[in-house]
Amino acid sequence: MKNNKWNFVFIVSIAIGGFLSLLASSFPDGLERVAEVQGFLGNGKQLVAGIMPDYQIPEIHAENLAKSLAGIVGTCIVFAILFFAGKSLYRLDKEKK
Amino acid sequence: MHIPDGFLNNGTAGSLMATAVAAVGFAFNKVRSGFLEKIPVLKAKLATYPDFGGSSDMSFQNKLTKYGKEKIWRMATIGALIFSSQMINFPIGDGTSGHLLGGVLAALILGPFEALLVMTAILSVQAFMFGDGGILALGANIFNMWIVGVLGGYYYFKFLTKSAKDLKKVFLKSVFVAAWLSVVFAAVAVSIEIAFSGTKSLSIVLPAMTLTHIAIGFMEGIITVGVLSALMKKNYKLEVLDIKEEIYEK
Numbered sequence: 001m002k003n004n005k006w007n008f009v010f011i012v013s014i015a016i017g018g019f020l021s022l023l024a025s026s027f028p029d030g031l032e033r034v035a036e037v038q039g040f041l042g043n044g045k046q047l048v049a050g051i052m053p054d055y056q057i058p059e060i061h062a063e064n065l066a067k068s069l070a071g072i073v074g075t076c077i078v079f080a081i082l083f084f085a086g087k088s089l090y091r092l093d094k095e096k097k
Numbered sequence: 098m099h100i101p102d103g104f105l106n107n108g109t110a111g112s113l114m115a116t117a118v119a120a121v122g123f124a125f126n127k128v129r130s131g132f133l134e135k136i137p138v139l140k141a142k143l144a145t146y147p148d149f150g151g152s153s154d155m156s157f158q159n160k161l162t163k164y165g166k167e168k169i170w171r172m173a174t175i176g177a178l179i180f181s182s183q184m185i186n187f188p189i190g191d192g193t194s195g196h197l198l199g200g201v202l203a204a205l206i207l208g209p210f211e212a213l214l215v216m217t218a219i220l221s222v223q224a225f226m227f228g229d230g231g232i233l234a235l236g237a238n239i240f241n242m243w244i245v246g247v248l249g250g251y252y253y254f255k256f257l258t259k260s261a262k263d264l265k266k267v268f269l270k271s272v273f274v275a276a277w278l279s280v281v282f283a284a285v286a287v288s289i290e291i292a293f294s295g296t297k298s299l300s301i302v303l304p305a306m307t308l309t310h311i312a313i314g315f316m317e318g319i320i321t322v323g324v325l326s327a328l329m330k331k332n333y334k335l336e337v338l339d340i341k342e343e344i345y346e347k
Contacts, residue, residue, distance in 0.1 A: 080173075
């Protein structure tokens with residue numbers, strides 16, 4: 001995929017995930033806030049914390065670095081999943097034949 | 098607007114999960130068939146002379162079209178874009194923040210069913226790797242943000258632009274309305290599910306959720322319009338504008 005315009009979009013998203021995400025507001029989001037005010041936030045439980053809870057890599061103690069790396073890693077993972085899932089559609093079919 | 102585990106009871110979460118699985122399966126097949134082209138392959142066999150017709154052994158082989166290749170790449174980049182944009186929480190005042198859902202954006206750039214696959218990938222990564230949104234509630238989150246939000250917003254957009262004589266004129270306005278509505282629709286769905294699960298009564302949750310998300314939806318609309326108009330300026334192919342040119346030459 002050389003010279004594909006969409007590559008630029010990918011670079012932009014890495015930049016957003018890595019750097020712009022540091023500016024994100026830390027206020028609770030709409031649903032969380034409503035839950036907090038109405039008193040059912042306590043109902044929530046976390047079954048899987050994930051390897052990067054709260055969009056930070058836990059092993060890294062510099063907060064900004066932890067956030068920005070988590071953003072970049074996450075963005076790449078989503079990209080990779082969609083790309084390889086897409087490719088496998090085709091490959092599956094080839095093998096069946 | 099990611100519902101964590103515990104807000105919904107198991108029955109509600111389970112039936113929404115089943116609905117989401119069915120929808121993803123449907124979308125998967127639909128998208129897949131759009132990417133592939135059937136080409137007839139003659140099976141090698143002994144030549145007969147004279148060739149009695151009717152015995153031609155033909156099988157079909159699927160081939161990934163150029164359009165399919167390009168689309169897979171496009172889905173992946175848009176997925177990355179929406180994932181990273183969802184990390185940006187913007188304050189809307191009153192100690193509350195909101196973030197982009199991006200469903201309508203994905204549907205307009207990629208088509209509604211491709212958008213479902215993209216959203217599913219994003220929501221799963223968020224739930225399993227970042228602890229954002231529940232595991233049991235994953236089905237509910239897919240249901241709210243895609244079936245309710247995106248389909249609602251996307252088809253409302255289609256409805257708005259169907260009778261338009263000059264698409265360019267109403268395009269961005271309709272995009273704004275659709276994106277805004279998708280957030281509000283999703284918020285209403287979340288409230289209904291929470292009430293249905295017996296967590297909190299509808300009369301309390303619904304007004305609170307709707308009012309908050311009317312404000313968040315404005316940002317969704319602004320971002321969606323901004324991204325789309327930037328892409329249009331640079332002549333990116335958008336599914337909704339049906340730019341066909343080279344797509345169908347295989």
